[in-house]
Structures are given as C-alpha cells and as structure tokens.
Amino acid sequence: MEAMEVEAERNIQRKQALYHSTGERFEIQKEIYRGQQYSQIYFARLHLMRTLLYSLLPNWKPHLPVCTVLGLEKGKECIIVGTLYKYMKLKPTILDEYSKERSATPLVKPHNFMHSDDYLVLEDESGRVKLRGNVLLPSVYVTGIVVALHGKETDAGDFWVEEVLEAGLGDQIELPLKSGEDKFVVFVSGLSIGSGANPLHSQLLVDHITGYLGDEKEQSIAAQIVQVIIAGNSVEISRGLLNGQNLASKDQSKLSEPIKELDILLTQIAAGVPIDIMPGPSDPANFSLPQQPLNRCLFPGSSAYNTFRSCNNPHSFELDNVRFLGTSGQNIDDLERYSEAKDKLEFMERTLRWRHLAPTAPNTLGCYPFSDKDPFFIESCPHVYFVGNQDKYETRLIQGSEGQVVRLICIPRFCETGMAVLLNLRNLECHALSFGTQFSS
Structure with missing residues (x-):
C-alpha cells in the first residue's frame, strides 16, 4: 500500500x-481560378491600408493636403498614399528563362536579386510616379507595401520623398x-x-x-x-520520382x-x-x-x-x-x-x-x-x-x-x-x- x-x-x-x-x-x-485577377488582391490591400494610414495622418502631418498621383503639382508639398513597386534590373522573368541559352549575360546568384540601379515607384488608382530621395531606400523595401509619403513633385516629374509613414505595429x-x-x-x-x-x-x-x-x-x-x-x-x-510517369510499386x-x-x-x-x-x-x-x-x-x-x-x-x-x-x-x-x-x-x-x-x-x-x-x-x-x-x-x-x-x-x-x-x-x-x-x- x-x-x-x-x-x-x-x-x-x-x-x-x-x-x-x-x-x-x-x-x-x-477554390476558383477562372476569371480571378491578381489585381484584385492589390486593390483590396490598397483600400484596407489606405484607410488605416489616413487615420494616422492627423497625428503625423495634419497641415499637409493629401493628393493622388495624378493630382500632384510641381513644388507643392503634400502627402501621397499608394503601393510601392520596385523596378529590379536582375529580377528573373520567364522570358529570361526562355532565352538564357542564347544569351551571353552571366546567370545571377539565386539567393539575391538586388542591384544598385533598382528604384521605387508609387502607384495608386490614378497613376504612378518615380520616387527619389535618400529616405526611401530601394534595398529595404519591396513591391507590394502600402505607405504614406511626404514630399513634392520635382521639375523632372519625379516625387522627392522627405518622410515615410508606415502602418506600424497593430493594436x-x-x-x-x-x-x-x-x-x-x-x-x-x-x-x-x-x-x-x-x-x-x-x-x-x-x-x-x-x-x-x-x-x-x-x-x-x-x-x-x-x-x-x-x-x-x-x-x-x-523529386526524381515525381516525373509525371506511372510509378512502379517499389517507387510508390x-x-x-x-x-x-x-x-x-x-x-x-x-x-x-x-x-x-x-x-x-x-x-x-x-x-x-x-x-x-x-x-x-x-x-x-x-x-x-x-x-x-x-x-x-x-x-x-x-x-x-x-x-x-x-x-x-x-x-x-x-x-x-x-x-x-x-x-x-x-x-x-x-x-x-x-x-x-x-x-x-x-x-x-x-x-x-x-x-x-x-x-x-x-x-x-x-x-x-x-x-x-x-x-x-x-x-x-x-x-x-x-x-x-x-x-x-x-x-x-x-x-x-x-x-x-x-x-x-x-x-x-x-x-x-x-x-x-x-x-x-
């Protein structure tokens, strides 16, 4: 006991x-793939994130007007909100894959596709504008992020970025x-x-x-x-077994x-x-x-x-x-x-x-x-x-x-x-x- x-x-x-x-x-x-467009997920993201960023603007830059890309005026300070797109020189494309046998260009290291010539543009429903300045580094950002930018349009038609507002950590x-x-x-x-x-x-x-x-x-x-x-x-x-052929019982x-x-x-x-x-x-x-x-x-x-x-x-x-x-x-x-x-x-x-x-x-x-x-x-x-x-x-x-x-x-x-x-x-x-x-x- x-x-x-x-x-x-x-x-x-x-x-x-x-x-x-x-x-x-x-x-x-x-799951439905017929008739679905990837643009729709970007529109949903922009709408969601823009609403969120607009709610942060009164505490960030209450005195500045908010413009669309199409509504920019040269030299006028404002805020624009949109989706970033990064132009990348080394980003692989399916056309490169198709033509690489005929190309003399050396193949890129597969782990990273960064290049010093990369640059960012901001896009909303009205249009897109190239971004310049030392605040928004292309090496940090990627395509698909929605941000608010404070700056002004230059004579060349680019947008000079003074400050960036990200959504920040949620509640x-x-x-x-x-x-x-x-x-x-x-x-x-x-x-x-x-x-x-x-x-x-x-x-x-x-x-x-x-x-x-x-x-x-x-x-x-x-x-x-x-x-x-x-x-x-x-x-x-x-992966050698998954070649689309019928498998022998030992391979199964x-x-x-x-x-x-x-x-x-x-x-x-x-x-x-x-x-x-x-x-x-x-x-x-x-x-x-x-x-x-x-x-x-x-x-x-x-x-x-x-x-x-x-x-x-x-x-x-x-x-x-x-x-x-x-x-x-x-x-x-x-x-x-x-x-x-x-x-x-x-x-x-x-x-x-x-x-x-x-x-x-x-x-x-x-x-x-x-x-x-x-x-x-x-x-x-x-x-x-x-x-x-x-x-x-x-x-x-x-x-x-x-x-x-x-x-x-x-x-x-x-x-x-x-x-x-x-x-x-x-x-x-x-x-x-x-x-x-x-x-x-």
Missing part, C-alpha cells in the same frame, strides 16, 4: 493550456498576468523525414517531449510542455515511406501533447500561400487523437490568451531574395511594421488570387511571431510605439541543426533545445 502511495506521488501530471484557433482568414472554402491585446506557473510551447521545423537525416535526432526530440528521456527533473520540465508546433517541411519526397512505397515514418513520430507526441502541424514548401500540400492543411488521411495513427491538428500556413492561434502568428518561412525567404537586412529577424520586424505578412505575394511569392480580401494583412499585433525552416536559431523581443511587445523567433531546420525552440508562456522567454548523438572523445 505504501509503495503505491509513493508511486502516486511520483506520477507527474502534464499541464494544459486553453487553445483557440484564429486562422479562419487563411482557409479557402471554394495588441494585453498579455495576461501569469502566476509563477511555467508552461512551454515547443517549435520545430524542417524535420525533413526521408532526406537521409539522422532518425535518432527526431526520436530523441519525441522522447524529450513525451517525458521518456532524462531523470525526474527532466520529466517534470517535459510535463510543462503544453503545445507542439511543427512549422513545415516535415517530409522530403525525392518510397513516396509513402517518409509520411508513414512521420505519422509514427506524431502519434507518439499526440498521445500526450496537443500538436499542430503546418505544411511547408516540401510537404504534400498546395504550393501557393495560404497553404491548406495537410490531409488528415496522411496520418491514420496521429489523427485518431483529438490532440492532433492539421493547420494552415500561415498559422494563427491563441494559447492561454497569448496570441501566436507564424509561417513555414516562405514569406521571409522571399523578402531575403528581393531586399536586404542584417538578419532574418529584421525582415520579420519589417513585416510587422508594414502590417503585412507577405508583401511580395503575389508578385514573386505564389498566393491564391483572392478577389475580395487580403488575408495577409496583420490586423492585430501578435505576442509571438515565428518563422520556420531558417538557417539558424535567432530570437529578439521588439517593442511598438504603444507598448506592444512581440517575441520574434527564427526556428532552425531540425534535420541540419538538431535544434528545436522552447518558449515559456509565462514570460515569453525563449531558448534552444539541442539534440545530438555525438559522443565527445
């Missing part, structure tokens, strides 16, 4: 957090006051099962989350994990093997912890953003648990009233190709200040042709903003002008780094979890 009581005392209970999905805007109910619900209770969220991305990555690393991660790894102290920490987020690229299927099993292996791992986690899985570029999901949830029939084992959720990418949700927003990394990777920053966190911060999750969509980033809305508009500021499939783990806490606080997290590719990220819901503190199988000599 005494032994049973001791055993009961040792029995560690897993903590729980209240989960609420807020990602309805990323769901596509009936944020107050962070709930927490007791001294720690609750953790685990982020992982780039498991890339099927790519030849060490399967022992991912099993160690699963064993840590489920509490099968380590002593009693480790297990009590694992019991405080209330949510696991898998941010894209969970499997990697050999090669296609399904990584997904079966992933399901085994997810089933172990879902048996004890709520888990959200987002699609990424290498997963069997639609290519364009927002990516729709991976089909539950791919996961016969884990989908039997009500703790398993297949989610959109981008993904938006709340845990104990802490608001999360994140992607599998496509939006930030695309910004890196068409603009410059000192690190990935700076790109992330820009998207929050521009109030837009994927400004380069649909110009250089594939997205669904929405006709009546722009779901990538960031209406309210999250407390935690994460992106998956990055080269390394980075994190920063940023503050808005009205006291908003946001934890930015770059989640590294697990298959390359053996790293996951642990976030404390109580205080938004963050650190890396590293899993290795090397023994030191």
Whole structure:
C-alpha cells in the first residue's frame, strides 16, 4: 500500500493550456481560378491600408493636403498614399528563362536579386510616379507595401520623398498576468523525414517531449510542455520520382515511406501533447500561400487523437490568451531574395511594421488570387511571431510605439541543426533545445 502511495506521488501530471484557433482568414472554402485577377488582391490591400494610414495622418502631418498621383503639382508639398513597386534590373522573368541559352549575360546568384540601379515607384488608382530621395531606400523595401509619403513633385516629374509613414505595429491585446506557473510551447521545423537525416535526432526530440528521456527533473520540465508546433517541411519526397510517369510499386512505397515514418513520430507526441502541424514548401500540400492543411488521411495513427491538428500556413492561434502568428518561412525567404537586412529577424520586424505578412505575394511569392480580401494583412499585433525552416536559431523581443511587445523567433531546420525552440508562456522567454548523438572523445 505504501509503495503505491509513493508511486502516486511520483506520477507527474502534464499541464494544459486553453487553445483557440484564429486562422479562419487563411482557409479557402471554394477554390476558383477562372476569371480571378491578381489585381484584385492589390486593390483590396490598397483600400484596407489606405484607410488605416489616413487615420494616422492627423497625428503625423495634419497641415499637409493629401493628393493622388495624378493630382500632384510641381513644388507643392503634400502627402501621397499608394503601393510601392520596385523596378529590379536582375529580377528573373520567364522570358529570361526562355532565352538564357542564347544569351551571353552571366546567370545571377539565386539567393539575391538586388542591384544598385533598382528604384521605387508609387502607384495608386490614378497613376504612378518615380520616387527619389535618400529616405526611401530601394534595398529595404519591396513591391507590394502600402505607405504614406511626404514630399513634392520635382521639375523632372519625379516625387522627392522627405518622410515615410508606415502602418506600424497593430493594436495588441494585453498579455495576461501569469502566476509563477511555467508552461512551454515547443517549435520545430524542417524535420525533413526521408532526406537521409539522422532518425535518432527526431526520436530523441519525441522522447524529450513525451517525458521518456532524462531523470525526474527532466520529466517534470517535459510535463510543462503544453503545445507542439511543427512549422513545415516535415517530409522530403525525392523529386526524381515525381516525373509525371506511372510509378512502379517499389517507387510508390518510397513516396509513402517518409509520411508513414512521420505519422509514427506524431502519434507518439499526440498521445500526450496537443500538436499542430503546418505544411511547408516540401510537404504534400498546395504550393501557393495560404497553404491548406495537410490531409488528415496522411496520418491514420496521429489523427485518431483529438490532440492532433492539421493547420494552415500561415498559422494563427491563441494559447492561454497569448496570441501566436507564424509561417513555414516562405514569406521571409522571399523578402531575403528581393531586399536586404542584417538578419532574418529584421525582415520579420519589417513585416510587422508594414502590417503585412507577405508583401511580395503575389508578385514573386505564389498566393491564391483572392478577389475580395487580403488575408495577409496583420490586423492585430501578435505576442509571438515565428518563422520556420531558417538557417539558424535567432530570437529578439521588439517593442511598438504603444507598448506592444512581440517575441520574434527564427526556428532552425531540425534535420541540419538538431535544434528545436522552447518558449515559456509565462514570460515569453525563449531558448534552444539541442539534440545530438555525438559522443565527445
């Protein structure tokens, strides 16, 4: 009897957090491509953002008139609001692809298409005007951002920019006051099962989350994990098999093997912890953003648990009233190709200040042709903003002008780094979890 009581005392209970999905805007109910034009998403974005920027103008430059591009007068100071377009000398086009065999022009490095001759124009419904000045740097901005500009038209017909007004961080619900209770969220991305990555690393991660790894102290920490987020690229299927031909039975099993292996791992986690899985570029999901949830029939084992959720990418949700927003990394990777920053966190911060999750969509980033809305508009500021499939783990806490606080997290590719990220819901503190199988000599 005494032994049973001791055993009961040792029995560690897993903590729980209240989960609420807020990602309805990323769901596509009936996909229609016939007759849809990408111009409509730009009109929706301009209308939405212009209304927002107009509400900020009385506190910014109340004495200046607001003009359209067509209504500009030489030398007259005013404010114009519109969408930026960046002319890029090195931006690849399908015509270049077609003619590159006949061209003597050297191929561009694929990671970045910046050039010193790049310049910006501002466009609204009435027309477009070339922008000049030292305030608006082409290296920082990309096509698709809506801004307000203070300046005047020059003799050459350009617009000389004196100051820029961005939308800035949105309103944020107050962070709930927490007791001294720690609750953790685990982020992982780039498991890339099927790519030849060490399967022992991912099993160690699963064993840590489920509490099968380590002593009693480790297990009590694992019991405080209330949510696991898998941010894209969970499997990697050999592209050589996907050539449009009918597959032999042995090749069909090669296609399904990584997904079966992933399901085994997810089933172990879902048996004890709520888990959200987002699609990424290498997963069997639609290519364009927002990516729709991976089909539950791919996961016969884990989908039997009500703790398993297949989610959109981008993904938006709340845990104990802490608001999360994140992607599998496509939006930030695309910004890196068409603009410059000192690190990935700076790109992330820009998207929050521009109030837009994927400004380069649909110009250089594939997205669904929405006709009546722009779901990538960031209406309210999250407390935690994460992106998956990055080269390394980075994190920063940023503050808005009205006291908003946001934890930015770059989640590294697990298959390359053996790293996951642990976030404390109580205080938004963050650190890396590293899993290795090397023994030191």
